[in-house]
Amino acid sequence: MAPETRYDFAAIEKKWQERWLAGKSFKVTADPGKKKYYLLEMFPYPSGRIHMGHVRNYTIGDVVARFKRMKGLNVLHPMGWDAFGLPAENAAIKNNTHPAVWTYDNIAYMKKQLQRMGFSYDWDRELATCDPSYYRWEQLFFIRMYEKELVYQKKTTVNWCGTCQTVLANEQVIDGACWRCDNLVTPREMNGWFFKITDYAEELLAECDRLTGWPEKVLTMQRNWIGKSVGAEIDFPVAGGGTLRIFTTRPDTIFGATFMSIAPEHPLVAALSRGTGQEQAVAEFAEKTRLERQRRKPDEEGEKEGVFTGGFCRNPFTGEELPVYVANFVLVEYGTGAVMAVPAHDQRDFEFARKYGLPVKVVVQPPAGGLSPAAMEKAYDGPGVLVDSGPFSGMASEEAKKAITAAAGQQGFGTARTTYRLRDWGISRQRFWGAPIPMLYCERCGVQPVPEADLPVVLPTDVQLDQSGKSPLPNLESFRKTTCPVCGGEARRETDTMDTFVESSWYFARYTCPDCTDAPFSRPAVDYWLPVDQYIGGVEHAILHLLYSRFFTKVLRDLGWLPVDEPFRNLLTQGMVIKDGSKMSKSKGNVVDPNELVERYGADTVRLFSLFAAPPERDLEWSDQGVEGAYRFLTRVHRFVTANLELVRGATAAVPADLDDTGRALHRKVHQAIRKVGDDLDGKFHFNTAISSVMELVNALTSIVGDSAGGRVVPAVLREAVEAVLLLLSPMVPHFCEELWELTGHAEPLSQAAWPAYDPEAAREEEVTVVVQVNGKVRGRISVPPDTDEDRVKEMALADEKAAKFMEGKPVRKVIVVKNKLVNIVV
RNA sequence: GCGAGAGUGGCGGAACUGGUAGACGCACUGGACUUAGGAUCCAGCCCACUCCGGUGGAUGGGGGUUCAACUCCCCCCUCUCGCACCA
Numbered sequence: 001m002a003p004e005t006r007y008d009f010a011a012i013e014k015k016w017q018e019r020w021l022a023g024k025s026f027k028v029t030a031d032p033g034k035k036k037y038y039l040l041e042m043f044p045y046p047s048g049r050i051h052m053g054h055v056r057n058y059t060i061g062d063v064v065a066r067f068k069r070m071k072g073l074n075v076l077h078p079m080g081w082d083a084f085g086l087p088a089e090n091a092a093i094k095n096n097t098h099p100a101v102w103t104y105d106n107i108a109y110m111k112k113q114l115q116r117m118g119f120s121y122d123w124d125r126e127l128a129t130c131d132p133s134y135y136r137w138e139q140l141f142f143i144r145m146y147e148k149e150l151v152y153q154k155k156t157t158v159n160w161c162g163t164c165q166t167v168l169a170n171e172q173v174i175d176g177a178c179w180r181c182d183n184l185v186t187p188r189e190m191n192g193w194f195f196k197i198t199d200y201a202e203e204l205l206a207e208c209d210r211l212t213g214w215p216e217k218v219l220t221m222q223r224n225w226i227g228k229s230v231g232a233e234i235d236f237p238v239a240g241g242g243t244l245r246i247f248t249t250r251p252d253t254i255f256g257a258t259f260m261s262i263a264p265e266h267p268l269v270a271a272l273s274r275g276t277g278q279e280q281a282v283a284e285f286a287e288k289t290r291l292e293r294q295r296r297k298p299d300e301e302g303e304k305e306g307v308f309t310g311g312f313c314r315n316p317f318t319g320e321e322l323p324v325y326v327a328n329f330v331l332v333e334y335g336t337g338a339v340m341a342v343p344a345h346d347q348r349d350f351e352f353a354r355k356y357g358l359p360v361k362v363v364v365q366p367p368a369g370g371l372s373p374a375a376m377e378k379a380y381d382g383p384g385v386l387v388d389s390g391p392f393s394g395m396a397s398e399e400a401k402k403a404i405t406a407a408a409g410q411q412g413f414g415t416a417r418t419t420y421r422l423r424d425w426g427i428s429r430q431r432f433w434g435a436p437i438p439m440l441y442c443e444r445c446g447v448q449p450v451p452e453a454d455l456p457v458v459l460p461t462d463v464q465l466d467q468s469g470k471s472p473l474p475n476l477e478s479f480r481k482t483t484c485p486v487c488g489g490e491a492r493r494e495t496d497t498m499d500t501f502v503e504s505s506w507y508f509a510r511y512t513c514p515d516c517t518d519a520p521f522s523r524p525a526v527d528y529w530l531p532v533d534q535y536i537g538g539v540e541h542a543i544l545h546l547l548y549s550r551f552f553t554k555v556l557r558d559l560g561w562l563p564v565d566e567p568f569r570n571l572l573t574q575g576m577v578i579k580d581g582s583k584m585s586k587s588k589g590n591v592v593d594p595n596e597l598v599e600r601y602g603a604d605t606v607r608l609f610s611l612f613a614a615p616p617e618r619d620l621e622w623s624d625q626g627v628e629g630a631y632r633f634l635t636r637v638h639r640f641v642t643a644n645l646e647l648v649r650g651a652t653a654a655v656p657a658d659l660d661d662t663g664r665a666l667h668r669k670v671h672q673a674i675r676k677v678g679d680d681l682d683g684k685f686h687f688n689t690a691i692s693s694v695m696e697l698v699n700a701l702t703s704i705v706g707d708s709a710g711g712r713v714v715p716a717v718l719r720e721a722v723e724a725v726l727l728l729l730s731p732m733v734p735h736f737c738e739e740l741w742e743l744t745g746h747a748e749p750l751s752q753a754a755w756p757a758y759d760p761e762a763a764r765e766e767e768v769t770v771v772v773q774v775n776g777k778v779r780g781r782i783s784v785p786p787d788t789d790e791d792r793v794k795e796m797a798l799a800d801e802k803a804a805k806f807m808e809g810k811p812v813r814k815v816i817v818v819k820n821k822l823v824n825i826v827v
Numbered sequence: 828g829c830g831a832g833a834g835u836g837g838c839g840g841a842a843c844u845g846g847u848a849g850a851c852g853c854a855c856u857g858g859a860c861u862u863a864g865g866a867u868c869c870a871g872c873c874c875a876c877u878c879c880g881g882u883g884g885a886u887g888g889g890g891g892u893u894c895a896a897c898u899c900c901c902c903c904c905u906c907u908c909g910c911a912c913c914a
Contacts, residue, residue, distance in 0.1 A: 215831095215832095216831070216832090217830095217831050217832065217908080217909080220830060220831055220909080220910095221830090221831085221908095221909055221910080224829095224830075224909080224910055224911095225910085227910095227913065229913070229914080231914080246914080247913095247914065248914060249913095249914065250914080261914085304912075327912095328912090329912045329914090330912085330914080331912080331913065331914090333913090334913045334914075335913070335914060336914095338914095339914045340914085341914090342914095346914070347912095348912060348914075349914085419913080419914095420913095421913055539908080539909090542909080543909090612839090612840095612851085612852070613839060613840085613852085613853095614839065614840070615840085618833090618840095619907090620839090621838085621839065623838085623839070623853070625838095625853055625854070626838095626839070626852075626853055628853085629852055629853055630852085632852095632866095633852085635866095636867095639867090679843095688839090688840070688841085688851080688852095689840090689841065689850085689851080691851075691852090692840090692841075692850065692851035692852075693850085693851080694851095695850095695851055695852075696850080696851070699851090769847075770847095771846080771847045773846090773847090773894085773895075775894075775895090776846095776893095776894060776895045777895095778847055781847080813894085814894060815894090816846090816894055816895080818846055818895095821846050821847080822846055822847070822895090824846080824894050824895060825894090826894045826895095
């Protein structure tokens with residue numbers, strides 16, 4: 001026996017990382033002759049250092065990348081930096097530098113950290129979104145979208161975050177607060193640029209059904225966010241002239257409308273109340289509602305309240321006069337900002353009617369019938385048959401929806417209409433550290449795009465941010481002043497920058513050809529590599545980033561640059577890393593620093609534990625003792641392999657046919673493990689069970705051979721087993737396996753090795769244990785060769801002594817035989 | 828309230844299309860080796876009872892289907908996440 005060598009993870013990891021890097025081991029090129037696999041993990045924001053969430057995300061990705069490579073696929077596995085963003089500005093102010101300095105320092109540091117983890121990226125494709133060579137294409141997209149009217153400018157009430165000094169998109173407002181700094185947002189009137197994502201609402205929604213590789217949870221969130229509703233718009237004539245347009249999904253209930261509700265901000269509010277004596281009450285109510293909405297916690301619904309405007313509308317079908325109320329639950333931004341109130345068939349209207357003593361009129365009777373206004377305790381919003389609805393009485397509600405909408409159309413006061421909850425994407429940010437919006441303003445010619453030849457509009461490097469946190473661009477003459485491309489006169493540049501979600505909406509496509517200089521994408525590259533086969537990241541991006549990326553993919557497709565409809569074929573959302581029951585955070589003091597762990601145990605141990613402790617989509621509870629256990633396992637394997645080096649090296653590769661029992665058992669275990677690990681990794685991502693089956697193999701190996709080797713098993717089988725362990729483990733703990741692979745006499749690195757094939761014959765059990773049950777309870781066990789004839793097994797079971805005790809004297813009613821599993825005797 | 832997911836030993840988690848519940852690991856207990864052990868190795872480890880052969884119970888709770896249920900159906904409870912007056 002050779003003396004074992006210590007597991008010197010630090011030296012091993014350094015050695016292999018250097019080799020991989022120097023040898024560009026993971027560089028890929030498009031090769032139409034090979035099947036591709038594009039594996040992508042969400043790129044990080046260069047905040048300073050990586051955290052355990054990154055470690056977990058990227059470890060999962062790396063295992064898949066390495067596994068697919070071993071399976072012979074041409075794997076694209078890139079990494080880059082989501083490098084624009086507010087923290088860089090804050091840091092620049094604090095340290096008196098340029099945001100770029102902080103950003104690139106962080107990138108350099110974090111890149112080292114990732115390399116220390118041994119992730120197999122093609123670093124030649126690295127990109128940073130703050131680089132003009134990247135965002136210049138984004139500016140081009142903007143201009144092309146502007147030409148196609150997919151970008152427009154409008155003045156709107158926006159969500160303003162006073163702390164960040166910027167506008168936020170609806171999606172970036174969480175519980176009424178800024179998603180980044182948690183401060184309450186305030187409304188503010190501003191002119192901003194919008195992407196017309198609503199033009200794609202229908203396609204974005206419809207294609208959710210075809211994203212079969214996405215978690216249902218994420219698709220549900222996206223569908224809800226898009227929020228399609230089919231209904232009708234109907235004009236109600238206002239008593240003093242004009243019309244009030246409403247949107248409803250229940251045109252079938254229009255005969256049951258007893259009043260109207262409009263949003264406090266609705267433009268007609270003033271006109272409706274004028275001269276009725278209600279002006280003041282209405283104004284006061286509007287103000288009160290505004291304040292309340294701001295103050296209210298998002299999870300409380302609040303009492304439904306309203307005030308009579310003094311005005312009336314006429315139901316275009318019945319001619320009835322309906323009072324118009326301003327109501328706090330009607331949203332100006334949805335539909336038309338006004339609704340017809342049908343208390344009998346809408347819960348909100350019902351509550352409102354009861355509160356203000358307004359009439360309730362039943363127009364849809366449920367199948368069971370018997371609905372009467374006086375007896376109702378809540379609205380009935382299900383289907384039924386129409387009553388008291390003029391010519392439509394007797395119709396089923398679904399049919400009536402169509403008929404009433406059609407009738408409204410014919411008579412010129414209504415039309416079928418589909419609305420979405422999804423709003424256009426406001427992308428203007430009053431920030432410095434973002435991609436400049438390539439537009440300019442000329443006094444004579446108006447708003448003009450920057451000519452393509454003048455791109456990129458580069459963010460100046462010679463600025464100093466001041467304490468206020470405001471963007472320096474509006475006051476920077478050298479940036480702001482420009483000439484109009486149309487008239488040649490003086491013009492002013494747009495000084496807003498783009499939302500950083502824009503950069504992350506197309507980076508995955510740029511990775512296919514990051515060096516392309518004459519176009520955003522090389523056609524052959526995107527044709528070959530897209531779509532991403534597997535995308536991996538946190539579920540916190542389930543709406544924002546993923547929806548925007550889908551939108552951008554469709555836009556870039558329609559602009560002729562991309563060949564796909566959807567960016568990500570399969571999506572894996574990994575769970576959070578938690579400690580002591582809650583998410584790691586500085587404030588809770590439960591943060592685990594990857595650096596310390598790598599220092600202490602090595603990257604392989606950290607990788608192994610984060611894969612073993614939980615299935616990827618579930619939260620992972622960090623356990624120091626668990627890490628210790630992972631380390632112990634590696635040490636054990638290391639000790640075993642190094643102690644048996646001579647034997648393994650000297651063995652033949654071919655396993656002899658005439659093995660003894662021990663040899664056959666180990667040989668079988670090897671092939672079973674190969675099968676199991678392959679199954680677990682391939683598409684299922686069950687890393688935890690994959691590891692446990694390798695552990696079982698190692699347990700079998702050490703219990704048969706012991707640390708001190710010797711002649712208890714033929715060397716060829718020992719060699720096969722050791723190699724299997726290294727091959728199977730290599731996607732997960734790559735440095736460790738490379739080193740032992742080399743030590744066991746392989747000249748070619750493991751990173752070039754193929755995934756082992758398993759021999760079904762060898763993996764087959766020689767004996768299976770068949771359980772003997774009596775009335776469903778396990779009473780005995782018998783051992784038989786697999787696939788033994790059912791009658792034979794039945795016979796043996798009936799003869800089983802232990803089982804016999806439980807069926808004494810009772811007649812056997814029925815015997816169920818499940819092949820290779822059990823026999824159940826019913827007495 | 829609506830939607831999605833989840834509830835299995837002290838803990839993280841296994842269990843294929845209904846077929847031996849608790850793989851693998853952690854923690855714990857006993858032993859071996861030892862100057863020492865927080866290293867390593869061996870053994871034990873769901874609960875209760877036990878004549879140490881076993882017997883009974885157990886996958887959030889309650890019902891049901893079935894020869895057989897963690898798995899399927901119905902009702903209920905708890906937790907996590909998302910949405911939340913969207914007409």
